[in-house]
Amino acid sequence: MAVRVVVADDQELVRAGFGMILGAQPDIEVVAEVGDGAAAVAAVREHRPDVVLLDIRMPVMDGIEAAGIVCAESDCKVLMLTTFDLDDYVYDALRAGASGFLLKDVRRDDLVHAVRVVAAGDSLLAPAVTRKLITEFVSRTAPRPAAPSAERLAVLTARERETLRLIARGLSNAEIAETMVVSEHTVKTHVSNVLTKLGLRDRVQAVIAAYETGLAVPGGPA
Incomplete structure (x- = not known):
């Protein structure tokens, strides 16, 4: 079954180019191309795609707000598009539920790979890259009222808490298995x-x- 994709970007050439590249793949179907966040949300509701590519900066509704709505309402995976590497919106996009990021100058093969990766339920960012990114943003971001409290972790077993801590350190499943001897x-x-x-x-x-x-603490053990 083909991976169904919605492409949302306010630059016509960008969304048309991405749509053409993805649509040429035998296992990917582009079901809609739209120019703003509100239209992206509407397209997701109508077509129920597997993946939506959202530009962070769009008129009517930006990609951050659109990502939050899409992630709250569906299982559709969100890939954010940006012209800036690690810009100030990345952390907010992650908290909204984005599964990964692409720079708009992404190579053709990397674009296709990214869509397939998140459609399969994986995160686009490698664990080590994720840790570095989150460490940077958490270390310079004030505590947020909506941030989950430590009590939330009470539902986890000791082994599960340790697993979460090692995920935050950027370890792969194989590395976690070796560390925990399981x-x-x-x-x-x-x-x-x-x-x-x-x-x-x-x-x-x-x-x-x-x-x-x-x-996990920013600047903690690597």
């Missing part, structure tokens, strides 16, 4: 339990939760 299958079970119990979409969201609850 099988990789057991780690996958712990990761799944963490996401389910905390109501998180993916590993990116897990990293955010670890930092915002204080389980």
